Amino acid sequence: MTAPHPLRLDPGELDDLNEHARRVRVSIVTMLAAAKSGHSAGPLGLADIFAALYFNLLRHRPEQPDWPDRDIMLLSNGHTAPVLYAAMAHSGYFPLEELGTLRRLGSRLQGHPERHALPGLENTSGPLGSGLSQGAGYAHVFQHLDHRSDRWVYVVMGDGELNEGNVWEAAMYASKYRLSQLIGIVDRNFIQIDGDTEDVMPLGDLAGKWSTFGWHVLEVDGHDIAALVDAVNVAKAEASRPSVIIANTVPGKGVPFMEGDYTWHGKVPNADQAADAVRALTAVGAAR
Structure with a gap:
């Protein structure tokens, strides 16, 4: 397991990224409260990862979603879609006001992303375990067919999702074909819908598992x-195998009454709880 190199972001850049993450969290809370259904804990825990991706790491053009030189970002655990939608809206793919249509009939922002519904979505996700296979396919084309060494594929996965065997089939495939332009990010928050991941189906030495699979x-x-x-930059320097970043997170991060509580995996705040959550997140912003 490789340790990241020292910090490369300057303080101003880091402050901006943390503020993007905070705003994404506020949007997640408000859109879920308006929808009255969805998933809270996972999206809130992923906000920092998506801020890093959409406001620093991804090569993309929100004004030109089909730009042929773009990186590919795939959300595998599709039920965490609110964080994806919020990051996309804040980076300019569609108006922020549209976040209020989450899960409504006819909305482009359904409970699980649908690729053709919204420009900038690269995959349809919902059935867990499929994202890494999709990402391996993209990376194989870039490296072995198109010979494009300048395009990267990012796949965000949940840790509970790793119970799916399809993930490990894709992991073997990516290792065999040395898909070094494929970067997996595992949201290691230790919860799934029925409780702690280590009670439901223990993942054990997760880093060791991925390493054994050749990553x-x-x-x-x-x-x-x-x-x-920094970890992504280290991954990009690895030229002979795919990389996976195990990102240890707190489910419900930023909202004190949700943090670490698996029961918020699949429920949303009511109006009063949403107001409390936004106040807590606003206080974080004011403290910077």
Whole structure:
């Protein structure tokens, strides 16, 4: 397991990224409260990762979603879609006001992303375990067919999702074909819908598992944006195998009454709880 290199972001860049993450969290809370259904804990825990991706790491053009030189970002655990939608809206793919249509009939923002519904979505996700296979396919084309060494594929996965065998089939495939332009990010928050991952189906030595499958493994604090950015840069320097970043996160991060509580995996705040959550997140912003 490789340790990330020292910090490369300057303080101003880091402050901006942390503020993006805070705003994404506020949007997650408000859109879920308006929808009255969805998943809270996972999206809130992923906000720092998505801020790092959409505002620093990804090569993309929100004004030109089909730009042929773009990187590919795939959300495998599709039920965490609110964090994806919020990051996309804040980076300019569609108006922020549209976040209020989450899960409504006819909305482009359904409970699980649908690729053709919204420009900038690269995959349809919902059935867990499929994202890494999709990402391996993209990476194989880039490396072995198109011979494009300048395009990267990112796949965000949940740790509970790793119970799916399809993930490990894709892991073997990516290792065999040395898909070094494929970077997996595992949201290691230790919860799934029925409780702690280690009670439901223990993952044990997760870093060791990925390493045994032939992957370059890094492990970081998933709320340390500087470490996340640096880990991706380390992964990009690995030329002979795919990389996976195990990002340790707190489910419900930023909302004190949700943090670490698996029961918030699949429920949303009511109006009063949402107001409390936004106040807590606003206080974090004011303290900077």
